[in-house]
Amino acid sequence: MTVALEGFHAVKHALRFAPDLVTQVCVRDLAEARALAERLAPDVRDRLLALACSGDVAHPTGVEGLAVRPAEARDVLRTRTSPLVLLDDPRHPGNAGAVIRVAAAAGASGVAVSGALDPWHPAVVRGSAGLHYALPVLAVRPDEVTGPLWVLDADGEPLGDVPDDAVLVVGSERAGVGDELRGRADRVVRLPMRVGVSSLNLATAAAAVLYAWRLRKG
Ligand SMILES: C[S@@+](CC[C@H](N)C(=O)[O-])C[C@H]1O[C@@H](n2cnc3c(N)ncnc32)[C@H](O)[C@@H]1O
Structure with a gap:
């Protein structure tokens, strides 16, 4: 299945974390794309330029791309060395994308999503800036996920030390x-x-708990 990479940052992240899955890069102006890559991502510049073809690009950065969806790494639902985030029935694609972005940054083992929202919906990929390519992002049934289940809730107990193999369950916008x-x-x-x-x-909430874990590890 093909995934649209909207903007320079999405293309950059996909090229950085899964270079073999990027199939196409389209740029409005080759010289501008080269300058952008040199300034912001010299590590992926050559690969970006090798794939680049000129064309109409709607995104303000003047760069777009296409990538293949990765094979699903579902082992992470059962065994892991860093926390897995489980989003329980999120409704807003932008929120799911933001979680995937911070999960990638903090070094989480993956993001699992239950409910109707497709975690690979274009609006979710837009929200993650292409960081779907940095860690497993999976649609799941809640019963597929095992490990120490830490439910995040405003009325819970004080946080304490998050175990490395925790499943951090984050609720939906309205229902928790x-x-x-x-x-x-x-x-x-x-x-x-x-x-x-x-x-x-x-x-x-996901960001704060992931970074509480991450900062303890140094
Ligand atoms: C917008 S809140 C949901 C509010 C909802 N009305 C409820 O009753 O839980 C979305 C999710 O963020 C997490 N969250 C929000 N604030 C939190 C807090 N102070 N501590 C822990 N988790 C929190 C919880 O997982 C919650 O389900």
Whole structure:
């Protein structure tokens, strides 16, 4: 299946993390694309230019591309050495994309998504800036995921040290974490908030917990 890479940063990330999967790069102006690559991503410049053909490009960066979807690495649902984020029925593609982006940055083992939202929907890939190519991104049923289940909830216990093999369950925008995953939780944990604030955006909550784990590791 083909994935649209919208913009220079999406093309750059796909080229960096999965160079063999990028099949096409289209640029509005070759000299401008070369200058952009030299300034922002010299490591992928040659590969980008080798693939580049000139054409109409709608994206403001003047760069777009296409890539093949990677083979699914589903082992991460059962065994891992860094936390897996499980988004329970998210509704907003931009939120899911933002989680994939921060999960890649923090060194999470993957992002699993339950419910109706396709984690490879173009709007989700747009939100991750192409970082879908940096880690496994999988549509799942909740019962496929095993390991220490840490449910994130504003009414949970204080966070504590996140285990390396944790599954960090983050709820949907409106409903939070559903009963099925809540019933299987090993821990329900919270990020402290000022009195009067009811909840964080789900991507912000995922980011804070991932970085609590990451910063402890140095
Ligand atoms: C916008 S919140 C959902 C709010 C929803 N009304 C509820 O009752 O949970 C989306 C998700 O972000 C996470 N989250 C938000 N604030 C949090 C906090 N202070 N501590 C831990 N997780 C939080 C939870 O996983 C939550 O399900």
